[in-house]
Amino acid sequence: MLTLIKGGTLVDDTREQRGDLLIEGEKIIKTAARIDAAVADRIIDASGLLVMPGGVDVHTHFNIDTGSAVSCDDFYSGTRAAACGGTTTIVDHMGFGPAGCNLHHQLEKYHRDARGKAVIDYSFHGVIQHVDEAILDELYAMVHMEGISSFKFYLTYQYHLNDGDVLRLLERLKEVGALATVHPENDAVIAHHRQRLLAENKRAPIWHALSRPVACEAEAIARSINLAQLAGNAPLYIVHLSNGLGMDYIKLAKARGQPVWMETCPQYLLLDIGHYQREDALKYILSPPLRPHPELDSLWGGINDGSIDTVATDHCTFPYSLRQARAAEDFTRCPNGLPGVENRLALLFSEGVAKGRISASRFVALTSANPARLFGLWPDKGSLRPGSDADLVLFDPQRRQVIRHADLHDNTDYSPWEGFACDGWPVITLSRGEIVWQDGIFCGQAGHGRFIHRKPFFLKHQEAK
Ligand SMILES: [Zn+2]
Missing domain, CATH: 3.20.20.140 (Metal-dependent hydrolases)
Structure with missing residues (x-):
């Protein structure tokens, strides 16, 4: 299944630019200024949104x-x-x-x-x-x-x-x-x-x-x-x-x-x-x-x-x-x-x-x-490069949202952020190509998440920017 995220601003840790992003199955396979919508089975309209690594x-x-x-x-x-x-x-x-x-x-x-x-x-x-x-x-x-x-x-x-x-x-x-x-x-x-x-x-x-x-x-x-x-x-x-x-x-x-x-x-x-x-x-x-x-x-x-x-x-x-x-x-x-x-x-x-x-x-x-x-x-996570996992957050920088614990999804009974107004809000989350959060609704599944066997720590690879 090919999913096209169209018309957003792609942001990674080095640059931001307008562009489209194509997902095949669980992976990002392409980013470009424009990708033809005809190739995709599903299109997510990202106009006005920032498309970032989850x-x-x-x-x-x-x-x-x-x-x-x-x-x-x-x-x-x-x-x-x-x-x-x-x-x-x-x-x-x-x-x-x-x-x-x-x-x-x-x-x-x-x-x-x-x-x-x-x-x-x-x-x-x-x-x-x-x-x-x-x-x-x-x-x-x-x-x-x-x-x-x-x-x-x-x-x-x-x-x-x-x-x-x-x-x-x-x-x-x-x-x-x-x-x-x-x-x-x-x-x-x-x-x-x-x-x-x-x-x-x-x-x-x-x-x-x-x-x-x-x-x-x-x-x-x-x-x-x-x-x-x-x-x-x-x-x-x-x-x-x-x-x-x-x-x-x-x-x-x-x-x-x-x-x-x-x-x-x-x-x-x-x-x-x-x-x-x-x-x-x-x-x-x-x-x-x-x-x-x-x-x-x-x-x-x-x-x-x-x-x-x-x-x-x-x-x-x-x-x-x-x-x-x-x-x-x-x-x-x-x-x-x-x-x-x-x-x-x-x-x-x-x-x-x-x-x-x-x-x-x-x-x-x-x-x-x-x-x-x-x-x-890295680079399975934290990156928009082709080959990285399609773990993404689509962020609406214009959306103002006040945090209310009643709207949150944890199991506790309060938020230290109650009443805090945020400018900018995550509107869609994808985990390895699956939408898990959209339009204020959680749509993920228990058991979708996998244990990640992490790589050993080598200084030259893991230098933070
Ligand atoms: Zn701790």
């Missing part, structure tokens, strides 16, 4: 079991929400498994969780919760047999690693062709602050933010970067950057030629610490926390000047009702995380492209092409 969200947590709660989006509702927002690939961060479990344990759990449920294509980042010879030896098979070419380690939470383990891990990840990703917050700082705050009975949501200040994150970023350099310049990807000081450390490392990349999320660009003074503050508890406004401005600086490589969501949904039941009296009992997988593209387009801060091509780089390159998905 979004690649490399930071979600579907079905995550934190020990005290399981997030309420599974691989069906989570990928459904993603598809309705123009995202066609997700790479989910595995949660911790039982103490001492090997890497395959969580991989098998995640395959079971996702198989038959995902609406769009997906992969997982491995998680490192302890380091020993067996774990280090298992990495090669994870990368080369299982297609898991990135791993996350934590510097806080129950299974955070010490410096020696981080060093050994980074050396081995580099050796086997994997990209290390890090959740950087200083665990001792958080413990120290929490102990003092609880003793003083300071348990309101604002203390969540004040217990994890900017320096608590920035210190851990600087430490991770230096350990990566000591590990022979091991490639390192910083997740969910929330502040300017941390960004400055990363920029310094980049300027020295160190292979380091950084991700931020819409909430760190658009929501500030003032949200913790609201009556519904528990809706905004996540880590790192929302920051004072100057940090948001710094991050926009990094979006503008090319320092920030990717925008992901860290989508992790715990209902407001659960948050209230658990944490009305004590912020430390609140499950962490925000919903967001459905609105990433619209928010960044509206605040970035519509407001004239970035070009449409830079938007594609941040939301699709760069994450695809870094995580071994």
